Amino acid sequence: MSTTGITAADSRAAAAQPRRRWHWRRDWQLWVLLAPAIVFTAVFAYVPMYGIQLAFREFDFSKGLTGGKWVGLKYLAQFLATPNFWPMIRNTILIAGTTVLVGFIAPVLLALLINQIAHARAKRLTQTITYLPQFISVVVVVGMLQVFLSPSTGLITKIATGLGMENVNFLGSAAAFVPVYVISDVWQHCGWNSIIYLAALSGVDPQLYEAAKIDGASRWRTIFHVDIPALIPTMTVLFILNMGGVLNTGFDKIFLMQNTLNLSISEVIATYVYKIGIVSNQFSYSTAIGLFSTLINFGFLAVTNALAKKFANISLW
Amino acid sequence: MSTHVTSTRRTTRIRSHRPSDIIFAAAVAILVAVILFVTIYPLWFVFIASFSQPALVAQGKVLFLPHGTNLFGYGQIFQDTRVWTGYKNTIIYTVVGTAVNMIVTMPAAYALSRPEFKARRPLIFLFAFTMFFSGGLIPTYLLYKNLNLLNTMWVFILPCALNVYNLIIARSFYEASIPEELHEAAVIDGANHFQYFWRVALPLSKAILSVIMLYYVVQHWNDFFTGLVFIRDYDKQPLQMVLRDILVRNQAFAGGAGTSGGTGQGYGALYADQIKYGVIIVASLPVIIIYPFIQKYFDKGVMIGAVKG
Numbered sequence: 001m002s003t004t005g006i007t008a009a010d011s012r013a014a015a016a017q018p019r020r021r022w023h024w025r026r027d028w029q030l031w032v033l034l035a036p037a038i039v040f041t042a043v044f045a046y047v048p049m050y051g052i053q054l055a056f057r058e059f060d061f062s063k064g065l066t067g068g069k070w071v072g073l074k075y076l077a078q079f080l081a082t083p084n085f086w087p088m089i090r091n092t093i094l095i096a097g098t099t100v101l102v103g104f105i106a107p108v109l110l111a112l113l114i115n116q117i118a119h120a121r122a123k124r125l126t127q128t129i130t131y132l133p134q135f136i137s138v139v140v141v142v143g144m145l146q147v148f149l150s151p152s153t154g155l156i157t158k159i160a161t162g163l164g165m166e167n168v169n170f171l172g173s174a175a176a177f178v179p180v181y182v183i184s185d186v187w188q189h190c191g192w193n194s195i196i197y198l199a200a201l202s203g204v205d206p207q208l209y210e211a212a213k214i215d216g217a218s219r220w221r222t223i224f225h226v227d228i229p230a231l232i233p234t235m236t237v238l239f240i241l242n243m244g245g246v247l248n249t250g251f252d253k254i255f256l257m258q259n260t261l262n263l264s265i266s267e268v269i270a271t272y273v274y275k276i277g278i279v280s281n282q283f284s285y286s287t288a289i290g291l292f293s294t295l296i297n298f299g300f301l302a303v304t305n306a307l308a309k310k311f312a313n314i315s316l317w
Numbered sequence: 318m319s320t321h322v323t324s325t326r327r328t329t330r331i332r333s334h335r336p337s338d339i340i341f342a343a344a345v346a347i348l349v350a351v352i353l354f355v356t357i358y359p360l361w362f363v364f365i366a367s368f369s370q371p372a373l374v375a376q377g378k379v380l381f382l383p384h385g386t387n388l389f390g391y392g393q394i395f396q397d398t399r400v401w402t403g404y405k406n407t408i409i410y411t412v413v414g415t416a417v418n419m420i421v422t423m424p425a426a427y428a429l430s431r432p433e434f435k436a437r438r439p440l441i442f443l444f445a446f447t448m449f450f451s452g453g454l455i456p457t458y459l460l461y462k463n464l465n466l467l468n469t470m471w472v473f474i475l476p477c478a479l480n481v482y483n484l485i486i487a488r489s490f491y492e493a494s495i496p497e498e499l500h501e502a503a504v505i506d507g508a509n510h511f512q513y514f515w516r517v518a519l520p521l522s523k524a525i526l527s528v529i530m531l532y533y534v535v536q537h538w539n540d541f542f543t544g545l546v547f548i549r550d551y552d553k554q555p556l557q558m559v560l561r562d563i564l565v566r567n568q569a570f571a572g573g574a575g576t577s578g579g580t581g582q583g584y585g586a587l588y589a590d591q592i593k594y595g596v597i598i599v600a601s602l603p604v605i606i607i608y609p610f611i612q613k614y615f616d617k618g619v620m621i622g623a624v625k626g
Binding site: 021022023027029030031032033034036037038040041043044045046047048049050051052054110113114116117118122125126128129130131132133135136137138139140142143144146147148150152153155158187191195218219220251252255256273274277278283286287290291293294297298301 | 335337338341342345348349352353355356357359360362363375377420421422424425427428429431433434435436440443444447449450451452453454455456457458459460475476478479481484509510511514535538539541542545546557560561563564565586587590593594597600601604605608609612615
């Protein structure tokens with residue numbers, strides 16, 4: 001405090017600098033336009049993040065979110081030690097991994113196919129119809145699965161029996177769970193997810209197609225040498241994004257499709273978090289499991305992003 | 318329009334004179350036909366089965382056309398107060414929720430699109446971070462509890478007021494589609510950001526407004542999780558929770574009776590299935606009706622946003 005004169009000037013300069021850098025006075029209207037979005041994000045996204053410390057505390061109803069006794073890694077250790085741990089990890093990765101992989105490839109193929117439709121109106125109609133299922137709710141999709149796959153009256157069950165399969169109960173079997181889940185997922189989202197690839201294809205320089213034609217390339221070869229290379233950057237970005245959501249895909253649908261007969265394959269981290277936390281009120285334990293899942297997710301995202309950066313020079317950040 | 322279509326067709330014919338290309342075009346046509354059939358048939362079947370004779374549906378005689386009109390299922394649905402309470406709730410949550418969404422999202426997207434705005438990069442990072450990292454279910458639940466949001470309609474509206482994905486799409490649209498010269502001209506005319514946003518940017522972004530509104534409407538209309546976790550009273554539950562009872566938990570009849578599918582093929586089961594078909598139609602109709610009106614904006618709106626995003 002002896003050099004008050006200098007520090008005061010310094011701190012005034014330091015205080016003025018960020019203000020000048022952010023241009024508060026010039027941009028205050030932009031901050032006003034942003035204010036609701038910032039407030040909602042701060043409250044509903046960042047406050048819960050602050051509440052993650054509950055994973056390391058004993059939840060205490062009287063002391064609220066962050067007042068409980070510090071117990072460190074007790075609940076994470078409890079989760080790692082539960083006999084359900086490995087089956088649940090396996091199920092989560094199996095379901096999410098298959099969905100991400102199949103759900104990633106299918107829209108690319110569909111976009112390549114739609115791009116080959118020369119007739120403008122037919123192309124438009126194909127797009128309209130394939131986008132449609134995206135807008136149907138998960139509850140309705142699972143309801144439709146139940147009706148179509150019903151062991152006694154289901155249409156698909158009858159077809160399967162007609163083809164000689166015996167005792168098909170697609171909804172009550174652990175083996176059928178993943179195929180049913182993934183196929184219905186592709187049915188619902190494939191069309192919609194192809195939009196972005198169609199956009200990328202519509203941006204391809206027409207001269208490339210002309211050149212390919214002059215070189216005598218068949219349409220099949222043009223797909224491989226013009227279309228697919230044009231899609232690679234978009235594919236990479238979407239793949240990274242999908243990997244980031246790998247462990248929290250589809251709570252709704254898995255939860256709705258879950259029953260006692262398929263539980264051995266349909267119990268995943270997200271449904272377990274719900275059961276432990278909301279159904280049986282073990283708040284700290286459930287938070288710890290949720291944190292575990294979020295961290296793994298983030299890890300997937302970071303690793304995929306790093307690989308993409310190294311090999312394709314594409315990165316999210 | 319029609320001349321345009323014919324001209325495209327003609328060029329195609331000229332282009333595909335080689336036998337390999339003709340085979341290729343045929344393969345494309347067949348594949349497209351199969352995909353269209355697989356996509357649309359389940360929905361078509363649900364539609365025709367919802368008003369056909371249930372016994373004929375169960376025997377597999379209703380496949381491509383309705384058969385033996387029977388409106389029993391729709392009669393039951395119209396009498397079922399659960400469906401109408403759910404419908405009313407969902408309409409309220411969707412209308413109020415979407416209004417809040419638009420008020421929060423569009424101004425923020427505009428602000429983040431301004432190139433001279435120095436804070437935009439860090440802010441976009443802070444918004445985007447929440448797409449990949451979250452507090453998880455229980456901290457969220459306890460927060461809602463502290464804010465007295467549990468078991469109220471506001472839990473459907475406030476926490477999801479901003480969808481970051483939509484924010485990024487809208488921002489990219491503003492960056493890519495509104496010429497910077499317009500802003501310069503408006504500034505010379507003395508317009509501030511509020512005036513420019515309201516009088517210039519917003520009227521020029523009808524395409525992205527419609528698309529983002531559709532996204533939000535669908536998000537609210539199909540929201541099932543919020544009702545499941547955060548709502549206790551049945552009379553506040555949205556349509557999707559009622560649908561879950563009818564479709565997934567097999568409580569097709571208002572009284573709670575009427576299992577279908579899993580057991581037996583009796584009278585009750587047949588009609589329970591018909592109720593299910595009907596309720597799928599009744600619940601999905603609003604979204605399916607508005608979708609074609611907004612679809613024409615998809616190319617302009619979604620694609621620009623998506624590719625740049």
